[in-house]
Amino acid sequence: MKKEIILKVENISKQYRLGTLGTGTISHDLNRWWAQIRGKEDPYLKVGETNDRSKKGESEYVWALKDINFEVERGEVLGIIGKNGAGKSTLLKILSKVTGPSTGSIKSRGRIASLLEVGTGFHPEMTGRENIFLNGAILGMTKKEINAKIDEIIEFSGCERYIDTPTKRYSSGMTVRLAFAVAAFLEPDILVVDEVLAVGDAEFQKKAIGKMQDISNTDGRTVLFVSHNMSAVKSLCTRGVVLNSGKVVFTGNVGKAIEYYLKNNKVPQFYVAERSSKTNKFNKIYLTDEMSNNIDTPIQRKQKVFLNFEVNANDISGLRFGTTLFSNMNEPIISFPFSEKENFNELILNYHLKIQLPTSILKGGDYFVEAALWKVGQIYDQSDEYISFNVIGDSTQELSGEGIKGVVINNEEWIVKDI
Structure with missing residues (x-):
């Protein structure tokens, strides 16, 4: 049975002029009108640039949409x-x-x-x-x-x-x-x-x-x-x-x-994140195994994996730390607050924080880690560069059945007995 098309979008583009109120100036409007009278293309549609807000660009015209x-x-x-x-x-x-x-x-x-x-x-x-x-x-x-x-x-x-x-x-x-x-x-x-x-x-x-x-x-x-x-x-x-x-x-x-x-739209997969800027407090974020070797391959379920943070806490007393593990659907799975100490000691310049990841309960797939350092509502550093890793193993096969939902799985051995 043929489906009914209720909405059809054909070659939609939208151009805006930057730095002005309204749609443009009288001279631009006259130029457009004269081009239209002569059956010519709008001259300002030729000079628009891609709408990349992170770059200055050369043209005052940008394409918010192009050929949709x-x-x-x-x-x-x-x-x-x-x-x-x-x-x-x-x-x-x-x-x-x-x-x-x-x-x-x-x-x-x-x-x-x-x-x-x-x-x-x-x-x-x-x-x-x-x-x-x-x-x-x-x-x-x-x-x-x-x-x-x-x-x-x-x-x-x-x-x-x-x-x-x-x-x-x-x-x-x-x-x-x-x-x-x-x-x-x-x-x-x-x-x-x-x-x-x-x-x-x-x-x-x-x-x-x-x-x-x-x-x-x-x-x-x-x-x-x-x-x-x-x-x-x-x-x-x-x-x-x-x-x-x-x-x-x-x-x-x-x-x-x-x-x-x-x-x-995430930073590509990497296993060691070097962050050299003087404004950063996180100097390095990386994964290691139980022998403290850097991990540069996908992770097996039930493999012992540690998340490492090298932190420069110089001259900031009362600094707090927290990190969260996200699924590839941007769902927060587990948070790891820094509970062992209330805050960092300002006399210690550098910290090495080490957290064991609960790989045994994770489904197969991609995961991302976010972390932050803050003090009384002020964020001093936040790792918007998500360190990412992939978990492989038997969890994908285990989850192929009907009715299995969620973002984590616990398939430890269950003991069933009559009460």
Whole structure:
């Protein structure tokens, strides 16, 4: 059976001019108009540079998006992932018709509801109830249709006590709860959700993801979801699009998309991290075996492995240390606070910290380590260069059965006996 394409993006590009308010100057607008009159290409589309925020660049024009192409089927949940500045929010704003593309076209069928920022489309002087009707009208709903859904919207949002209070008095969490409830329950054909769910608490995030799954599976509606929470993307989405510097660099199965993103946006695998800058307190981060030899190969499960930190704690009294092991889905697995000592001794210039990793409980796969040194809320050094390693062994085979979930596994021998 042929799938119905509900959204088609063809050669979408978006160019911005840096350093000015508005879209440009009168002279630039005249040049563009004269080129259009003569049937010529926009002269400023030729000079744009890739939107790499870490580099100065030569042109005042940048491409936030460049030649984006993809299709979305009805009922599909598409995850759009990428690092900050990749162009995700710009793409969603174009899809939601908040702004227009510089080149290209978008073809869609049905209503599009957007949740791009906290409180987008809400009037702060109007009550929550009035904003429900306002947003419904914007989506093309009749008053009768909104009335039929309003009780469900209020109940789902959890804002019943404040529903007749102006939304300017709402917290950011309350605002996003009500905004999501409006967008989800007024039955759009395409629901566009940016990173706003991160504002909500854990309970609401779980409810929101469950609701989006219902929208897709039960109602056959389409969801476009942007998040830096890879676990949420993997559990919710069926397909993924990876953006980097305004370009689509991967599209396909959501698991493969996440794997591609993590592999290309982490520091490549290494086993010894030298950090020579005078501002760094972590001089070296590395893995060793039980004989104190550096490890430069993937780790076998149940192999004794130690995580080593060489720390320069000179002239800072009361310095604290902590490190966390993450899975390749950015899920924190185990934290190792520095519990043996309350703080570092300012008279000792250098420390060598050594922690044994619990390899016997880890599944096969990639892992990353983050660490930080801080004092009374001030961070002195944080290893944003994640040292990474790979665990191999029998855990992959053991986890091939149905019903095995989680990020760690304990397959020590169990003793079963009658009580």
